[in-house]
Amino acid sequence: MHLELDKQRHFQLFTTCPQSKDVPLELYYNQVIEVARWAEEAGFEGILVYTDNGLVDNWAVAQVILEHTQRIAPLIAIQPIYMHPYMVAKRIATFAHLYGRKVYLNMLAGGFKNDLSAMGDNTPHDDRYKRTTEYSLIIRGLLESQSAFSFEGNYYQVKNLKMTPSMPTDLLPGILISGSSEAGMQASRDIGASAIRYPKPVGQEQQMTEEVAPGVRLGIIAQDTSREAWRQAHERFPETREGHVAHKLAMKVSDSQWHHELSDLSKKPVSEENPYWMGPFQNYQTFCPYLVGSYEKVALELKRYYDLGFDIFITDIPNSKEELLDIQKVYELALTESLVAC
């Protein structure tokens, strides 16, 4: 969904692809296709494909999505330690060449700390963002340059490197970057990328003044009534001891600023009237906050995020096509001028 509210801003909606570790092996391939098609039919702009040491290769998943859909763009998570930026640019150009389709990149600086350590990487938090910045600038430079490209950085150096095949201008990838720390925000400015965060309750977020509009990742459960929405939410994300332990363990091993900020936030109770919910995060069932409530209540909350300057919204892995249609309904309602506080 790419809704143009005014000449200056665009409202972009993405969902998330199922993870291979959550789906039985024999079902995963078809489920990727199914969810991508649901999202495409519901009008989503793109679909996030995760990457970490515990998942199948994200590029292969992105290719499956491209081969079985018409329009939706894979939003491919990119962790620099996995491959040289030249290869990332090559794969993007190859997708454009083979399929004539655009992709988006979700640049990562971090990841699970144990994943990075297992790869021999113990780069400190802020330095990882500097590395991702150089990495992203090389990808962009290779794809945008019609001639040879050179870059001299602290982490990467390329000289007179030319991308073949050349990249059509209209298929240049959109670039997002995960991170809400100052290092992450600076990286987003240096790259010219949209900074994506797991947001705080809207009342605790500041007005965004970034040159490139940022985004948020939020789950959404919306129904005709808040009661039904909350019933579904608790059914889908039951509170378990195992989940609680997993969450606590993750906090012990994570050096991610957002992870700890969200964890601190989850300790503060919110009222039932407030759609912002950290239950799934507290039980290690997902990493994003959720908005739960009636269509109108959730739509109003989304509009408030939009009014703060967030243009990109990435929703959680969907359970069904109906869920994506409910989310589409909420976003369309959020854009309705007649929406009033309820």
Place this chain on the structure above:
Amino acid sequence: MLSSVKSSLRELVLDITGVEVVSDDTDLIETGTLDSLALVSLIMELENSFSVSIDFDDIELESFRSVSSVCDLLLRLQA
């Protein structure tokens, strides 16, 4: 009593990970015997099998590094 606790712990690790721990001082995390998922499973089994409650706010990951350290943790919690 210590030896029986350690024996039970070695069996738990074997059940969860399929790995037979040779030494009670083997670093279970460093050797990859216990990954994140296995560690969560181990903690759940410890709580069920030994009737303890593990409060992560008071406990460090080091407590789960070896059979010996887990045994020490259990004895502290049961005291």
